[in-house]
Amino acid sequence: MLTVRDLHVRFGQAHILQGVSLELGEAPLAILGRNGMGKTTLCGAIAGLVAASEGEVTLDGARLSGLAPYRIARRGVALVPQGRRTFPSLSVHEHLKLVARRGGAWTIPRVYETFPRLAERRNNGGTELSGGEQQMLAISRALLMNPKVIVMDEPSEGLAPVIVDHLIGVLRDLPKDGMRLLLVEQNLRVATEVAAHVAIMVTGRIATTMPARALAEDTETQRRYLGVAAGGHH
């Protein structure tokens, strides 16, 4: 169980996270919200890239807050960051070799099987990939760490619709490998089809949490918190 308890993050005067609490169990949890509500900061704070001023993050009871990012990663938290952040100097295959560990559910051959496009591009450098290919690479990089928790910050961003469908399939299968998924999304359809529950973030707080199915049908809540028409991509 990943637990976030009363987490606050400040950048100078700006109070970005204002006491976020959430629990992530077996079932995937999605976090939705408009731009600038603190979703990316929350992902960074869980992965240790952003320092929290109050509150804590724990994984199976052990405190993660305050640890160096690589220690948090080794405890079993993988991040698919916003903007993908693949390494321009590394080829596709080098990215995978960098993180691959023996004895996990995800192996390099399985990644190539799941994303055949990456197998075709295995010797291409990080700068020669399209946005969608970089996104698949960033997701594969996280999967290969065989983490307990995978935090994804807008994985569907910039992907063609057919690839988004493929991605939804991959994400829905994560619990079978024992991975827990925290999915930050702007794409309502991805969030509601992958996650059991959806939390909505407004100005640095979780405003409300509801079953994904309920949100999918509740156009009033969608309009109020997300400013989207049903199923639309904001």
Add this chain to the structure above:
Amino acid sequence: MGANDRMELAATIVLNGLTLAALYFIVASGFSLIFGLMRVVNMAHGTLYLVAGYVGYAVFEPLYDQDLWWAWYAGLAAGVLAAAVFGALLQQLLLGWMQGQELRQALVTIGISIIAADQILAIYGGNPRQFFAPDAIFGSTQVPLVGGYPTFRLVQIGVAVAVGVALWLLLNRTRLGMMIRAGVDDREMLGACGVNVPLVGVAVFALGAALCGLGGVIGSTAQPLAMGQDGRFLLISLVVVIVGGMGSVTGTAVGAILVGLAEQLGQAMFPTYSVVLTFVMMVAVLALRPQGILGRA
């Protein structure tokens, strides 16, 4: 002066320039490597040259007095090791705590270089000293166009080429190299991938310092080792990487060759103002291509 003499002079100047460039490359490649990953402008880089030279000499001298053929190699190993340990400690004990604070790191390393230079003076005294290379790489070799040329200077070129190839292999063919390249791109994300970035940093610092140490012993075999060499080699490292491009092995090689040739050409053509030529080149590069000839924007 006949055409043959002019030819010989030109060839000698070029060869002198290249041998000097070889030494500059060995020293500056370590500087560039450290900057590339750590973003530390290590103002104590020249100090590593002195540390390697003096510690290496302290090991070399008694062995040489006993006529042992491996005295020079032992001095070389000791000098390189001393520089590597010094560099690793510098990163682990001081610079690691101020990651990302470039001005503070620059000031701390300047402080270290002043303290270290005084300590070296206190321990070893101010007399210049010079290694004697083993017989196999001493003496002179016939070079076409140039005639007799010091063998050790040719060895210097060979070592520089070997260092360049080894660095390329390390960066492009090993796991550590993969981590270094990824860290140059995005240190934070490398950490989020579970890589112990501070440890990689210490390894890179030790490696960069070892290269400078290698340059220190080799340079102190070709020319005398004395106080003040630290400032000289720091300045040269800065000029070389500014001209060639920070953080690129090929760029460092190009920068070293240009600076080495410019220095020798200047000394032959207009000895009084030869120093100016190097800096004119640096200013020109900064004006036209501030990231360096092969640097990334």
